[in-house]
Amino acid sequence: MNSLPIIDISPLYGDEPDAWQAVAGQIDRACRQWGFFYIKGHPISPARIAEVLGNAQRFFALPVEEKLKIDITQTRHHRGYGAVATEQLDPTKPSDLKETFDMGLHLPADHPEVLAEKPLRGPNRHPDLSGWATLMEQHYRDMQALAQTLLRAMTLALGIERDFFDTRFNEPVSVLRLIHYPSRDAASCAEQQGAGAHTDYGCITLLYQDAAGGLQVRNVNGQWIDAPPIDGTFVVNLGDMMARWSNDRYLSTPHRVISPLGVDRYSMPFFAEPHPDTLIQCLPGCQDDAHPPKYPTTTCAEFLLSRFADTYAYRREPHAV
Numbered sequence: 001m002n003s004l005p006i007i008d009i010s011p012l013y014g015d016e017p018d019a020w021q022a023v024a025g026q027i028d029r030a031c032r033q034w035g036f037f038y039i040k041g042h043p044i045s046p047a048r049i050a051e052v053l054g055n056a057q058r059f060f061a062l063p064v065e066e067k068l069k070i071d072i073t074q075t076r077h078h079r080g081y082g083a084v085a086t087e088q089l090d091p092t093k094p095s096d097l098k099e100t101f102d103m104g105l106h107l108p109a110d111h112p113e114v115l116a117e118k119p120l121r122g123p124n125r126h127p128d129l130s131g132w133a134t135l136m137e138q139h140y141r142d143m144q145a146l147a148q149t150l151l152r153a154m155t156l157a158l159g160i161e162r163d164f165f166d167t168r169f170n171e172p173v174s175v176l177r178l179i180h181y182p183s184r185d186a187a188s189c190a191e192q193q194g195a196g197a198h199t200d201y202g203c204i205t206l207l208y209q210d211a212a213g214g215l216q217v218r219n220v221n222g223q224w225i226d227a228p229p230i231d232g233t234f235v236v237n238l239g240d241m242m243a244r245w246s247n248d249r250y251l252s253t254p255h256r257v258i259s260p261l262g263v264d265r266y267s268m269p270f271f272a273e274p275h276p277d278t279l280i281q282c283l284p285g286c287q288d289d290a291h292p293p294k295y296p297t298t299t300c301a302e303f304l305l306s307r308f309a310d311t312y313a314y315r316r317e318p319h320a321v
């Protein structure tokens with residue numbers, strides 16, 4: 001249990017049912033044994049990754065006053081810039097040494113859910129950089145499609161119809177995040193981590209990481225192992241909502257980021273989450289007499305909001321929803 005599986009998902013895009021099923025089987029095993037794996041053979045091109053990474057570098061290089069024009073703590077629907085130390089993923093450690101940009105599904109101000117002030121719904125808040133918004137909105141859609149391809153492959157083992165997730169990921173609350181971890185020298189911030197140990201909140205996370213390294217995953221024996229950058233891959237992991245939905249058949253595994261020494265690190269997780277009203281209720285293929293449902297039914301939005309409040313001080317204020 002010292003290195004994560006690497007799964008070539010290209011057969012999920014072909015028309016060979018046996019090859020499709022073989023990949024679905026590998027994904028199911030990885031989700032049960034690790035809750036973490038790499039994928040290769042996906043359709044997101046290296047050129048696209050380079051462009052989005054270029055956007056991240058352009059944005060985080062702006063003066064902080066400029067970035068704070070889209071301060072995430074000033075929104076009720078959680079979009080925009082999170083300055084260093086906005087987030088504290090491990091409550092036993094100092095706040096995370098990272099800055100972030102979050103975007104979601106863009107819903108205009110006159111959308112019924114925005115007018116009704118539904119949590120997590122609203123317009124994106126993009127920085128005023130040329131070409132930025134068009135590229136990021138396209139990348140959001142493409143990452144959402146990739147996530148749904150993986151979710152479709154999971155339906156086989158979870159005992160649900162092939163389009164089960166597709167129907168529930170209509171107008172999703174998925175988040176595309178850019179992260180910048182400033183470099184540190186050996187003496188400074190010895191105690192402060194890039195991202196403290198945590199599990200993700202949602203369904204499935206697809207992470208691009210640059211070449212700096214520092215991501216670590218806790219294996220079933222409780223040891224921290226490196227999840228090094230591998231060219232052309234995404235690291236995929238499951239979050240707490242999927243663990244709950246699958247009655248703990250699938251693992252939501254703790255991970256953390258050690259701040260890079262002498263080099264800046266950029267990463268881009270895509271957190272795929274269904275429509276906010278989706279019922280998170282034990283899936284049919286994950287229960288039997290020996291495995292009755294462990295958790296009461298909740299909704300996607302209710303579950304996510306309770307987890308947000310754990311890591312963001314500003315979201316514990318009474319006005320934050």
Ligand SMILES: O=C(O)CCC(=O)C(=O)O
Pocket residue numbers: 179195200207209215255256257267268269
């Ligand atoms: O930056 C990374 O490599 C991981 C970030 C992460 O785990 C998260 O944002 O949930």
Ligand SMILES: [Fe+2]
Pocket residue numbers: 198199200255
């Ligand atoms: Fe994470």
